[in-house]
Amino acid sequence: MRFSPLLDELIKSLQVLPGVGPKSAQRMAFALLERQRAGGRKLAHVLEQSLDRIGHCRQCRTFTEEEICPICANPKRALGGQLCIVESPADVVAIEQTGQFQGRYFVLMGHLSPLDGVGPEELGLDRLADWLAAEQFEELILATNPTVEGEATAYFIADIARSHGVRVSRIAHGVPIGGELELVDGNTLSHSLMGRKAFAD
C-alpha cells in the first residue's frame, strides 16, 4: 500500500512543480497537512486565481493580469523611443531594479531553440516586427542572455530591427563589478578585452 488515495494524489500533483520529485513532494504534502493548512489553502486559492487571470501583455508579452502591463501602459516609458529585448519577465524585474532604463520591453519568453521546437513564432517575433513597423523606435537594446542560444536569438532579432531602420545595441559583457580578474573565466575576459573603451580623462 501507499498513502491514502487523496494523499497519494496530492503528492503526485505537487510533482508538476519544477525540481520537485517524489521525496520532496511527500515532504511538502506532510508540511502542508501538519503545519501549514492556512498557507496551503491560500496557495490553492491564489494558484487557481493566477491560472485563470494571468496572461501575457498584449504589447510586450510579459506576465500580467491586465490587457496591457503597467510599463507598456505608462506613456512616459515611450518618450525615449527605446525598446529592450529580454528573455524572461524576471529579466524585466532585474533591469527595473537598476533604475537605469526608462524605455519599454519586449519579453521573448524564451530563446530560439529549434531542437525544442522554439522558433521565431514561439518568441512572438512576428508581433515584434509589426510593432517595429507601427512605431518609430530610436534604439533596440538586446539584453538576451550571453549563452549560445541567447546570442543566436540576439543576431536574429538584430536583423529584423535593421530591416526596419532601427539602431541596434547589445548590453556590455565583461568583468563583473567587484569581481577579481584572476577569478573570471577566459571567455568573459576575452569579451572584456574586445569590448574595451577609451578611458575617461
Added chain:
Amino acid sequence: MRFSPLLDELIKSLQVLPGVGPKSAQRMAFALLERQRAGGRKLAHVLEQSLDRIGHCRQCRTFTEEEICPICANPKRALGGQLCIVESPADVVAIEQTGQFQGRYFVLMGHLSPLDGVGPEELGLDRLADWLAAEQFEELILATNPTVEGEATAYFIADIARSHGVRVSRIAHGVPIGGELELVDGNTLSHSLMGRKAFAD
C-alpha cells in the same frame, strides 16, 4: 516595481512549501504559467480537497480522509496483537513495503522535543495509553528513528507500555545489509556489536 500584484502573490504563496525560497518560487510560478496550466489547476484543486478532507485516523493518527485508516479498519491486522510505534506516516509506508509486519501502527507525528514545545500530549501519548488500557496487546515494537530524540521518545513510550503489562521491543540497529564494515560509522558499529546474536547453526 516587482511583478504584477497577482504574480507577486503567487510567488509569495509558493514559499509556504518547505525548502522553497523566493528564487525557486519564481521559477515554479513561471513554469506553471508557461507550460503547466493544466497541472497547476489540478494541483490547486487537489490541494484544496486534501486540506478539506484529510485528517488523522482516530485510532493510529496517520493521515487519512476516512475516520479510521484502512490498516486500523482491517480486522486481520489486530490478530497478532502487535503495535508498531513510528514517527511519521512515511515510516508506515516504508515498513509496509517490507511485507514483514502484519500488526497495527501508532503514528506519533513527530518525536519528543521539549524545546520546540512537543511533549507527550502533542504526540498523542494519552490516546496511546488509553488504547493500551482498552485492548490487550502482545507486543509493542518501538520503531522511532535512531536519533537522540527518537531514542528518548522510545524510552518514554516503553515506560507507558510496561505500566500496562505489554512486552516492549526495539527494532534492531546495526550494519546495513549490503554495506561494508569499513564504511560504517563507529556509533553504528558499536550498536552492531552490542546487539550481536548467537550464530545460527
